[in-house]
Amino acid sequence: MQIIVSGLIFGCIYALGALGLVLIFKTTEVANFAHGEMAMITTFVSYIFLTSYGLPYLLSLVLSLLFAIIFGMFVYIVFMKRIQSAPHLNQVVLTLGLFMVFNGFAGILWGYDTVSYPEALTGSPFQISGIFISSNEIFMVGLTVLLMLVFFILFRYTKIGLAMRSASQDRIASELMGVKVTGVFMGAWAIGSAMGGIAGIMTAPITFLSPNMMGEVLIIAFAGAVLGGFNSLPGAVVGGLIVGVFQNLISFYISPELKIVFVFLLIVLVLYVRPQGIFGGSKIVKKV
Template sequence: MLQVVLSGLIFGCVYGLAAFGLVLIFKTTGVVNFAQGEMAMITTFISYQFLKKLNMPYAISFFLALVVAAIIGFLIYLFFMKWVQSEHHLNQMVITLGLFLVINGVAGLIWGHTPTSFPVAIEGEPLNIGSVFITPNEIFLVGLTIVVMALFYLIFKYSKVGLAIRTSAQDITASKLMGIKVSKVFMTTWVVSSVLGGIAGMMTAPITYLTTNMMFDVVIMAFAAAVLGGFVSLPGALFGGLVIGLIEGLISYYIGPEFKVVFTFLLIVIVLYIRPQGIFGGRKTIKKV
């Protein structure tokens, strides 16, 4: 039982990071980025090229892949999202859906669809803690999640960039009147979200397989985590990811892995029905007319 809980929480860290990127873009721009998973997948494939084709050390490959992820986020904003940021959010979401299809298709043409093993960050024998086994790579995954979340918390809480992002998320018009360059804020959120997705992708590949569809289930769970957390709460994204990972693990163990997506969607429906604003979404306000 404890092993199931631990495994669920480890996957929950991945879902939380992916959800964090989704929530960041939605909170700032109002857009649900359906291409988040494919951006992460591309980053992971590029990291694999650095590792296996160029024989680079893991740390250097990891860093360079995140640089590429930042460039991908920047280019997507520059060539696609920048020109429609004043359009209806539905139009912008359709563009991200189109990007999802295009990126997935291009990746399939370049790298094929055969699953490939992705090397772990840290090799070693599993550690036995009581009745629970945990690998060094899983410890690295959890530690990396904590560090990344703490780093971004400090950035958003205390830096000028974080203040600009939080202000723009509250009121775009007021932000413009205050002299904040909203376009740069939007660009920054796309870059940061792409980097977070890249980290999630490189953490997913070693515990599954490297394939063009590797992020599909992860993004579904990330959406569920974002909904559970309120879709506007950054801490809620991590909390939602951990809860979804735990529920997924328990469902897979007691009912069957084929039912995990079904129950995840059921959870989304229940949360939206009972508390549409999510657990961390604050109070629902009703305007009097």
């Protein structure tokens, strides 16, 4: 049970990362390979707020989220908007280029040495029915649940969410109905970047803060998104949690070095049975 609970805590990080990836893909049909590096830069900004300016953790978190939102909007307006009508392969290559640029920029600006990132809450771990869990882990789970609840309400019950769902289903029809698709795409990048930033801020205390900190997290978040169904937001959450628990079990019972290998083996087996993922639906293509 301790392994499963720890896996669920890691799964919260993967779920948030996968949620940001799926939101951008579901709205704009672009797989953002720079997602992890954008989260890493947001985490460095949060670290500066905490250390250089001495701000409280929650204030630093809020300011970092605002930065992530602006950063996501900047990436869309400056880079992605100009090629949103180009073939999807071109857009994917651009995100790969941004991945390398952001990683190099962070290395030049902050260096490649690892830095210890403070936890939100410190103290001795609690023991619940023989399972140990720290205050910081409780904070991580609570924050993840809160963000997912807010995100669900936003996407399901607001006009912004309705516009996002409309644009993801039929861009041309949405424009004809008065939906500002460009604004919707920019909003998707902003929210997706904020989700990734939270994932980065929660990852840093567990590992270390460095320009390469999100490499493995991004890979596993992608795996969780694919497992759950890359066009399903609930699937991204469930997929991230499943991958978190599964990799923890593999690390403990087999080998930590083989956890990614077995994660992708699991994905291959699931996709062999259900190619669209656990929660993914079949895509209907209309031909005239």
